Amino acid sequence: MSPLRRFLRKPEAVAGAILLAALVAMALSAPMLFPGDPQAIAGPALLPPFQDWSLPLGTDRLGRDVLAELFYGARTSLAVGLAAAAAALAIGSVVGTLAGFAGGLVDEVLMRITDAFQTVPGFLLALAFVSVVGPSLGIVVIAIALGTWTGPARVARAEVLSIRERDYVAGARVIGMHPLAIAFREVLPNALPPVLAMSSVIVAAAILTEAALSFLGLGDPNRATWGGMIAEGRAVLRTAPFLSIVPGIALVLTVLGVYLAGEGIVETTAVRRGLS
Amino acid sequence: MSGFTISRRQMLASSALLLASTAMPTFGWAQTPKKGGRLVLAADSEPRNLNPAIVASNGVFFISSKIVETLAEASFDGKDGLAPRLALSWEGAADGLSATFKLRDGVKWHDGKPFTSADVAFSALQVWKPLQNLGRTVFKDLAAVDTPDDLTAVFKFAKPTPFQLIRNALPALSSVVPKHIYEVGKIEDNPANNAPIGTGPFKFGEYKAGQYYRLTKNTDYWGKDEPYLDEIIYQVLPDRTSAASALEAEEIQLAAFSAVPLADLDRISKVPGLKVISKGYEGLTYQLVVEINHRRKELADLKVRQAIAHAIDKDFVVKTVFLGYAATATGPVPKNDPQFYTADVPTYAFDVAKANALLDEAGYRRGADGNRFSLKLLPAPYFNETKQFGDYLRQALAAIGIDAQLVNNDSAAHIKAVYTDHAFDLAVGPPVFRGDPAISTTILVQSGIPDGVPFSNQGGYKNDALDALIAKASETLDTAARTDLYKEFQKQVAADLPLINVAEWSFISVARDTVGNIANNPRWAVSNWADTYLAG
Numbered sequence: 001m002s003p004l005r006r007f008l009r010k011p012e013a014v015a016g017a018i019l020l021a022a023l024v025a026m027a028l029s030a031p032m033l034f035p036g037d038p039q040a041i042a043g044p045a046l047l048p049p050f051q052d053w054s055l056p057l058g059t060d061r062l063g064r065d066v067l068a069e070l071f072y073g074a075r076t077s078l079a080v081g082l083a084a085a086a087a088a089l090a091i092g093s094v095v096g097t098l099a100g101f102a103g104g105l106v107d108e109v110l111m112r113i114t115d116a117f118q119t120v121p122g123f124l125l126a127l128a129f130v131s132v133v134g135p136s137l138g139i140v141v142i143a144i145a146l147g148t149w150t151g152p153a154r155v156a157r158a159e160v161l162s163i164r165e166r167d168y169v170a171g172a173r174v175i176g177m178h179p180l181a182i183a184f185r186e187v188l189p190n191a192l193p194p195v196l197a198m199s200s201v202i203v204a205a206a207i208l209t210e211a212a213l214s215f216l217g218l219g220d221p222n223r224a225t226w227g228g229m230i231a232e233g234r235a236v237l238r239t240a241p242f243l244s245i246v247p248g249i250a251l252v253l254t255v256l257g258v259y260l261a262g263e264g265i266v267e268t269t270a271v272r273r274g275l276s
Numbered sequence: 277m278s279g280f281t282i283s284r285r286q287m288l289a290s291s292a293l294l295l296a297s298t299a300m301p302t303f304g305w306a307q308t309p310k311k312g313g314r315l316v317l318a319a320d321s322e323p324r325n326l327n328p329a330i331v332a333s334n335g336v337f338f339i340s341s342k343i344v345e346t347l348a349e350a351s352f353d354g355k356d357g358l359a360p361r362l363a364l365s366w367e368g369a370a371d372g373l374s375a376t377f378k379l380r381d382g383v384k385w386h387d388g389k390p391f392t393s394a395d396v397a398f399s400a401l402q403v404w405k406p407l408q409n410l411g412r413t414v415f416k417d418l419a420a421v422d423t424p425d426d427l428t429a430v431f432k433f434a435k436p437t438p439f440q441l442i443r444n445a446l447p448a449l450s451s452v453v454p455k456h457i458y459e460v461g462k463i464e465d466n467p468a469n470n471a472p473i474g475t476g477p478f479k480f481g482e483y484k485a486g487q488y489y490r491l492t493k494n495t496d497y498w499g500k501d502e503p504y505l506d507e508i509i510y511q512v513l514p515d516r517t518s519a520a521s522a523l524e525a526e527e528i529q530l531a532a533f534s535a536v537p538l539a540d541l542d543r544i545s546k547v548p549g550l551k552v553i554s555k556g557y558e559g560l561t562y563q564l565v566v567e568i569n570h571r572r573k574e575l576a577d578l579k580v581r582q583a584i585a586h587a588i589d590k591d592f593v594v595k596t597v598f599l600g601y602a603a604t605a606t607g608p609v610p611k612n613d614p615q616f617y618t619a620d621v622p623t624y625a626f627d628v629a630k631a632n633a634l635l636d637e638a639g640y641r642r643g644a645d646g647n648r649f650s651l652k653l654l655p656a657p658y659f660n661e662t663k664q665f666g667d668y669l670r671q672a673l674a675a676i677g678i679d680a681q682l683v684n685n686d687s688a689a690h691i692k693a694v695y696t697d698h699a700f701d702l703a704v705g706p707p708v709f710r711g712d713p714a715i716s717t718t719i720l721v722q723s724g725i726p727d728g729v730p731f732s733n734q735g736g737y738k739n740d741a742l743d744a745l746i747a748k749a750s751e752t753l754d755t756a757a758r759t760d761l762y763k764e765f766q767k768q769v770a771a772d773l774p775l776i777n778v779a780e781w782s783f784i785s786v787a788r789d790t791v792g793n794i795a796n797n798p799r800w801a802v803s804n805w806a807d808t809y810l811a812g
Binding site for chain 1: 516517520537539540542543596597657660664666667668670671674681682683684685686689
């Protein structure tokens with residue numbers, strides 16, 4: 001049975017994939033459906049949803065189109081989630097590979113640094129970093145990656161420790177390959193699958209962290225973000241609850257979608273690896 | 277997820293920094309004040325130093341004005357807009373070198389000692405002039421205070437000082453503290469700063485951090501039959517959304533300083549038994565101002581500043597950001613000021629086409645992406661409204677081809693970025709007008725102010741004519757001539773736009789309709805509440 005068929009036989013994985021596909025479609029179609037600035041003032045303030053079909057989800061306190069902000073918010077969430085996860089995986093696997101492959105003092109130093117980062121809660125680290133450096137999209141990505149690279153580093157190191165004893169690594173040494181070349185050409189690619197398996201959780205966590213930072217006013221203020229929308233709606237929670245509920249639902253569905261689809265992929269591939 | 281718990285808590289904490297609160301709605305109701313009762317109200321900040329003679333700010337006054345009294349209080353109908361408190365009368369000498377205060381007889385401190393002119397002399401010379409945030413400017417030329425008898429204090433000035441300024445400063449700057457308590461040790465470290473002793477209608481009871489402040493009735497108060505209330509409890513409710521629910525649940529009877537968000541007022545005004553009151557803050561007017569960094573070459577050009585002024589739809593700002601609870605501004609003195617305001621200044625109607633034309637004229641043409649140039653815009657984080665106006669201003673500037681990038685900071689970082697590092701192009705600020713332009717308004721445009729002074733001209737603006745005008749007004753003794761100079765000041769500021777005044781707003785109180793004598797003076801929330809009562 002092909003991995004795809006196995007994936008398709010898991011209803012929760014398919015549901016996740018559909019949610020994720022919807023999110024990607026939203027993110028990609030935003031500039032086409034809503035050309036111009038999503039934060040532009042589009043109509044009267046605090047228009048409730050389903051009143052005016054040119055503004056289907058209504059408007060916020062300044063009269064900005066909630067639907068347009070929601071679509072552009074999907075872009076921000078997805079961009080931050082993917083970029084932060086990619087950065088965390090890249091840093092983590094490089095650090096883990098170096099530590100595992102070099103061993104000795106290098107291993108000790110790198111792993112103690114990893115320990116140091118792990119002892120600080122990731123969200124707190126992100127919060128501190130953004131408040132010191134100042135909020136912008138790139139900084140938010142770095143801040144989230146700072147708190148999440150340690151997991152991949154540990155997994156990569158564990159994997160490398162077993163791989164470096166394999167025969168093909170010994171063979172590479174014998175033919176005189178540079179140790180760094182062995183580490184990154186021979187060992188790392190084989191250590192990656194279990195590391196990549198963590199990606200769905202990291203992306204989901206990164207999206208949530210970004211939303212939480214934006215909620216606290218530490219997101220990029222020049223972009224529409226779901227966390228920022230929820231925070232802004234909070235002041236009018238009693239009179240216009242939809243302003244917080246709509247982006248809140250989007251956030252829940254996205255995190256759920258990423259997680260379910262990711263789990264589905266991991267399980268499918270795990271079965272394959274187990275069989276092979 | 278643990279991250280989420282932290283974020284919510286942080287949010288609650290940060291929202292707590294914003295406003296304060298109390299108020300009440302029964303006004304002009306022909307009821308006989310009833311004695312007794314406990315007034316519970318919302319407090320959103322917990323000042324550590326409660327000494328109003330050192331920290332003259334609304335957050336401190338809100339609590340300590342009931343305990344420590346000033347020489348005079350603002351009044352709607354009193355002469356010169358004042359009502360006597362510890363002073364019965366006041367008079368400035370024609371040469372501007374002295375001012376005489378006749379003090380109230382038979383006033384006792386909360387510890388039983390008599391109040392005398394020595395207390396006034398001590399407060400003025402040892403506290404207001406050297407230590408108080410606002411007094412440092414207003415009383416800078418105060419050389420001595422003579423006390424010919426226990427009930428007379430004569431302020432002597434080294435340089436002629438306009439009596440109009442001293443008079444206008446009385447309600448906020450003249451809190452009298454007891455000499456016998458403060459003359460021992462360092463004034464800043466005195467324990468009475470945290471448990472104030474005054475002459476006011478209420479005594480300091482206790483403070484439980486994070487829970488409440490309790491004030492109790494001063495049975496020895498000088499006012500006949502006053503105070504009416506037995507106790508005032510300031511319930512600490514840092515979360516702005518909780519004040520409205522607490523009012524509805526009858527846990528509190530009053531929420532002042534807009535503790536109830538503007539967006540909730542419409543709903544809450546329909547709740548039976550609750551009243552929304554926008555009076556009682558006339559003496560505490562906040563101004564919504566666009567601060568400009570004149571070091572930026574584009575912004576040093578008057579045409580660009582005029583274009584920005586034309587790009588702002590002030591009516592939209594009042595209607596949408598302030599939901600109508602504000603007024604549009606014409607210049608640096610708010611419309612509700614009875615002494616100085618003039619409408620006879622250059623105005624800038626909302627006109628995007630004209631703004632675009634002005635920018636073209638100034639030589640800043642739109643590039644291929646439709647933008648003329650980029651700016652950094654820093655909205656002050658203290659109020660929801662300043663932040664929202666920042667969002668609006670970004671859109672208003674986009675319409676005239678100026679790409680404004682918002683930079684959000686917390687309070688400390690914002691003050692450092694704008695007033696010390698000058699790391700801004702435009703900033704949104706909420707300065708306060710305190711009844712006289714010389715107290716905290718001229719400093720916003722005057723040159724030569726050292727770096728790091730908050731709420732002052734840190735935009736590098738220098739206009740010799742305006743500086744000369746400010747200097748002249750500060751030494752003009754004749755009230756009418758001085759007032760005219762400040763009218764001219766408003767004209768020049770509106771013409772040259774060192775900053776752009778957008779709107780003026782104050783606070784809203786929400787109260788149970790059992791609370792009586794609410795909003796009966798222009799600084800009601802920060803006055804002594806001797807006549808406030810609870811009916812029924």
